[in-house]
Amino acid sequence: MFARRRDTTEPSRLTRRAEKRLIDQARGGCEDSARRLVESHQDRLFAFVWRVVRHHHEAEEICQEAFLRAFGSLDSFSAEFRFSTWLFTIAYRLCLNQLRRRKSLTGEMDFGVLVSSEPDASERLAESEEARRLKDEIWGAVDRLSVPQRAAVLLFYREGLSCEAIAATLGVPVATAKSHLHRARARLRDSLAGMVEDHSQIQSLREAAS
Amino acid sequence: MITCSDTRRLFDRYLDDQLSPSLQAELHAHVVHCSDCQNELAILEACGDVVRLDRREPVLSVSFTDRVMAARRAQVVAKAPRSRRLVYAVGMPMAAAASVVLAFLLSIQGVTDQPLQSGDTLVAVVDTAATAPPPETAVAAITVAAPVQFQQELTKLTAKKLAPEAQEELRNTPEMPALSFFDALLAPVMEGTRHAVEGTRRTAADLELLIRFGLASMNEQLVAEYRLKYPDEPWNAKSGGPRVVSDLDPLDPALLAPDFYGSELSSPVPAADSRSDDLAVAPI
Numbered sequence: 001m002f003a004r005r006r007d008t009t010e011p012s013r014l015t016r017r018a019e020k021r022l023i024d025q026a027r028g029g030c031e032d033s034a035r036r037l038v039e040s041h042q043d044r045l046f047a048f049v050w051r052v053v054r055h056h057h058e059a060e061e062i063c064q065e066a067f068l069r070a071f072g073s074l075d076s077f078s079a080e081f082r083f084s085t086w087l088f089t090i091a092y093r094l095c096l097n098q099l100r101r102r103k104s105l106t107g108e109m110d111f112g113v114l115v116s117s118e119p120d121a122s123e124r125l126a127e128s129e130e131a132r133r134l135k136d137e138i139w140g141a142v143d144r145l146s147v148p149q150r151a152a153v154l155l156f157y158r159e160g161l162s163c164e165a166i167a168a169t170l171g172v173p174v175a176t177a178k179s180h181l182h183r184a185r186a187r188l189r190d191s192l193a194g195m196v197e198d199h200s201q202i203q204s205l206r207e208a209a210s
Numbered sequence: 211m212i213t214c215s216d217t218r219r220l221f222d223r224y225l226d227d228q229l230s231p232s233l234q235a236e237l238h239a240h241v242v243h244c245s246d247c248q249n250e251l252a253i254l255e256a257c258g259d260v261v262r263l264d265r266r267e268p269v270l271s272v273s274f275t276d277r278v279m280a281a282r283r284a285q286v287v288a289k290a291p292r293s294r295r296l297v298y299a300v301g302m303p304m305a306a307a308a309s310v311v312l313a314f315l316l317s318i319q320g321v322t323d324q325p326l327q328s329g330d331t332l333v334a335v336v337d338t339a340a341t342a343p344p345p346e347t348a349v350a351a352i353t354v355a356a357p358v359q360f361q362q363e364l365t366k367l368t369a370k371k372l373a374p375e376a377q378e379e380l381r382n383t384p385e386m387p388a389l390s391f392f393d394a395l396l397a398p399v400m401e402g403t404r405h406a407v408e409g410t411r412r413t414a415a416d417l418e419l420l421i422r423f424g425l426a427s428m429n430e431q432l433v434a435e436y437r438l439k440y441p442d443e444p445w446n447a448k449s450g451g452p453r454v455v456s457d458l459d460p461l462d463p464a465l466l467a468p469d470f471y472g473s474e475l476s477s478p479v480p481a482a483d484s485r486s487d488d489l490a491v492a493p494i
C-alpha cells in the first residue's frame with residue numbers, strides 16, 4: 001500500500017548532458033540535433049497538452065507551436081532549466097490561450113463534447129471491466145478539475161516534476177502550485193469517494209494501473 | 211497515536227514525498243488500523259497511479275516531426291538577415307519571382323494590410339499567409355491577374371533590390387515554354403511555400419489550395435498562348451500540355467485536408483481581435 005512509484009527515468013528521456021549537447025548543436029543550426037530534441041519530447045508533450053485541451057488537432061497545433069517558439073528563442077534558453085520544463089511552460093501558456101479562445105467562441109468551456117478518450121480495442125480487452133470502469137472514473141474526475149489543477153496533477157504524477165518545477169511551468173509561486181495540487185487531490189478524493197465499495201476494488205485498480 | 215484528522219492533514223505532504231520518516235511511521239501505523247483513512251489514502255494513490263501509468267492518450271500524427279522540422283526551416287529562412295534573403299532571391303530567381311507575385315496578388319486584393327516591401331520574397335508570402343482570410347477571396351485575387359502583369363509588378367517590386375543580372379533573368383522568365391514554366395517555376399514555389407507556411411497556423415492548406423487553383427488558371431492561359439506559339443513542341447503533342455488542375459473547387463470540403471481542419475471546419479476560426487488574447491499570456 002505504501003510503495004509509491006514516481007518513475008522519472010523513462011528510457012527515452014535524454015540525460016541532461018545529452019540534452020545540453022543537442023541544444024548547443026541546434027543553436028549552431030544542426031538540423032539533426034533539433035530533430036532529436038523534437039523526437040525525444042514530442043510524445044510526452046502531446047500527452048500533456050492533449051490531457052489539458054482534450055482535442056487532438058488543437059493539441060498537435062499547440063505542440064508544433066511550442067517547439068517553434070522554443071527553437072525560435074533557443075539563444076535565450078538558460079541551461080539551468082531542463083529543456084522539457086521550458087517546453088512545457090510554453091505549451092501550457094499556449095493551452096491557456098487556446099482554451100480562452102475556445103471559451104470566447106462557445107461562451108463556456110465544455111469539455112464534455114470534446115472528450116474522445118477511446119482506448120484501443122486490444123487494450124480494452126486486456127484489462128478487466130472493473131479496472132477499466134475505475135480508470136475511466138478517475139480520468140473523468142481529473143477532467144473535471146480546473147485547468148491549473150489538472151496541469152499540476154499531470155506534471156506531478158506523469159512528468160514527475162517537483163512542486164518548484166510545477167510552479168515554474170505554470171508561472172505561479174510555489175505555494176500556489178502546491179495549493180493547486182492539494183486542492184486537486186481533495187476534489188479527486190471527494191468525487192471518487194463513492195466510487196469504490198470496498199478496499200479490494202482499489203487494490204485491483206492499482207494492480208491494473210501498474 | 212495520531213488521530214484521523216491529523217492523518218488526513220498529512221496525506222498531501224506524504225504524497226509529495228515531504229513527510230519526515232518519523233511522521234511517515236506514525237501515518238503508516240494509523241492507516242493500518244483505520245479502514246476509512248486506508249480507503250482515502252488508497253483512492254489518492256490510485257489516482258496517482260492511473261495518471262502516471264494509464265497512457266491511453268491518442269498518438270501524434272506520423273508526420274508530426276517532419277512538419278515541425280519543415281516549419282522550423284521556414285522559421286530560419288524568415289529570421290535570416292535581409293542580405294541573405296537577397297542572395298536567396300538572386301540564387302533562386304525563379305522561385306523568388308513567383309513568390310513575390312503571389313505576395314503581390316494577395317496584397318492587391320486587400321487580403322492583407324501589410325504593405326509588401328521591396329526585396330521580400332518567400333518571407334512576404336509567409337507574412338501575408340498568416341493573415342489570409344478564407345481561401346476563396348485570395349483565389350479570386352489570383353485568377354484575375356495575367357502573367358504579363360506579374361512580370362511588370364515583379365520588376366517594379368524588385369528593381370531596387372536585385373542585381374542587374376538577376377533582374378535580367380527575371381525579365382526573361384515569361385519566355386519559358388509553358389510546361390517548363392510550370393515545372394521549373396511554379397512547382398518549386400508551391401513546395402517551398404507549403405513548407406514555409408506550415409509554421410503558421412491553419413493556413414498551409416489554404417495557401418496550397420489557392421496557389422494550385424490560381425496557378426492552374428494562369429497555366430491555362432500559358433498553355434493556350436504557347437500552343438499557338440510553339441505548335442511543334444513535344445510537350446504539346448505528347449501530353450496535351452502541362453498539368454491543368456483547374457477543376458479544383460476551392461470550396462470543396464474534400465480538398466480542405468480533413469486532418470488539417472479536424473472537426474472545426476464548420477466552426478469559424480476566431481476573429482482577428484481574439485488574437486489579442488495571446489498577448490495577455492505570451493508564451494515566451
